[in-house]
Amino acid sequence: MTLQTAGIHHITAFAGDPQANVDFYAGVLGLRLVKKTINFDAPDVYHLYFGSEQGDPGTIITFFPFPGARRGRIGGGQVGFTTYVIPVGAMDFWIERLKGFGMSFTRSERFGERYIQFKDNEGLQLELVEREQGPAATWSFGGVPADKAVKGFGGAVLYSVNPERTAYALEHVLGMERIGEFNGFVRFRASGELGNLIDLPMAAAPWGAGGAGTVHHIAWRAADFEQHELWRTQVSGSGFQPTPVVDRQYFNAVYFREEGGILFEIATDPPGFAVDEAAETLGGKLMLPAWFEERRAELENNLLPITVREVGGRTGDGV
Numbered sequence: 001m002t003l004q005t006a007g008i009h010h011i012t013a014f015a016g017d018p019q020a021n022v023d024f025y026a027g028v029l030g031l032r033l034v035k036k037t038i039n040f041d042a043p044d045v046y047h048l049y050f051g052s053e054q055g056d057p058g059t060i061i062t063f064f065p066f067p068g069a070r071r072g073r074i075g076g077g078q079v080g081f082t083t084y085v086i087p088v089g090a091m092d093f094w095i096e097r098l099k100g101f102g103m104s105f106t107r108s109e110r111f112g113e114r115y116i117q118f119k120d121n122e123g124l125q126l127e128l129v130e131r132e133q134g135p136a137a138t139w140s141f142g143g144v145p146a147d148k149a150v151k152g153f154g155g156a157v158l159y160s161v162n163p164e165r166t167a168y169a170l171e172h173v174l175g176m177e178r179i180g181e182f183n184g185f186v187r188f189r190a191s192g193e194l195g196n197l198i199d200l201p202m203a204a205a206p207w208g209a210g211g212a213g214t215v216h217h218i219a220w221r222a223a224d225f226e227q228h229e230l231w232r233t234q235v236s237g238s239g240f241q242p243t244p245v246v247d248r249q250y251f252n253a254v255y256f257r258e259e260g261g262i263l264f265e266i267a268t269d270p271p272g273f274a275v276d277e278a279a280e281t282l283g284g285k286l287m288l289p290a291w292f293e294e295r296r297a298e299l300e301n302n303l304l305p306i307t308v309r310e311v312g313g314r315t316g317d318g319v
């Protein structure tokens, strides 16, 4: 039996200044900062999570913001575009909003869908697409009403150094269905309603280089802890070398690199972001896992303060 992922769980990227990161993802895109914690593997850096009101799987983009970080180079072995889905009829609102922030964007079309593509403040490539699918957003912030708000990920465009092998991993390791080809892209579909459409250009991309404005890894959903063990077996049974299960506090994780160079993670839906703070106040306080709590004063002292705030659009201040 091949397990099938519901789609993207989260996408993790590098950024520079943490306040600029908050200003873009909360202030411009209107997402909720659902968790403010540290990089468990490098605790002098924040780990910031932005998503839907409750931080549902399929809506979460996370960042390691290193102040003063050098830019990376987007290329093979990375997520090329992170696709966000907005409600049908909301595109004009977003075009006006991006213009209001002085941001440039380009229009693109794939598989009969219209996209607008733009970059975040560090050059990370994002795109918006209208779809009926996916639960409506409930969060409203910074001039983005809930009925126009980002619902979560629509999917992603993967840049692979070996697209045939990446296609193999999507189909035979993650259990996605290959559903079409368009203009050099192959589209794969996962079983969920968000983060479920993955587009793979079949031309090999030259290797990218990590740094601010690039994606570090993409995580795929496992329904629960029991299924997560089976996922690990499925990954190793397919010839990959998954890491042991790692406790990431809000989910369990297993990592492996597919042969097109992209770092994949399998992450559990549970326990989610309300495991250590109330759903109403998610993201309000620096949260540390128990094993770092005794170092709180020192760790807090190392981090630049950040605030979720409205940022100027039309007036030209802010981003």
Ligand code: ZN
Pocket: 010, 012, 217, 219, 253, 265
């Ligand atoms: Zn991850």
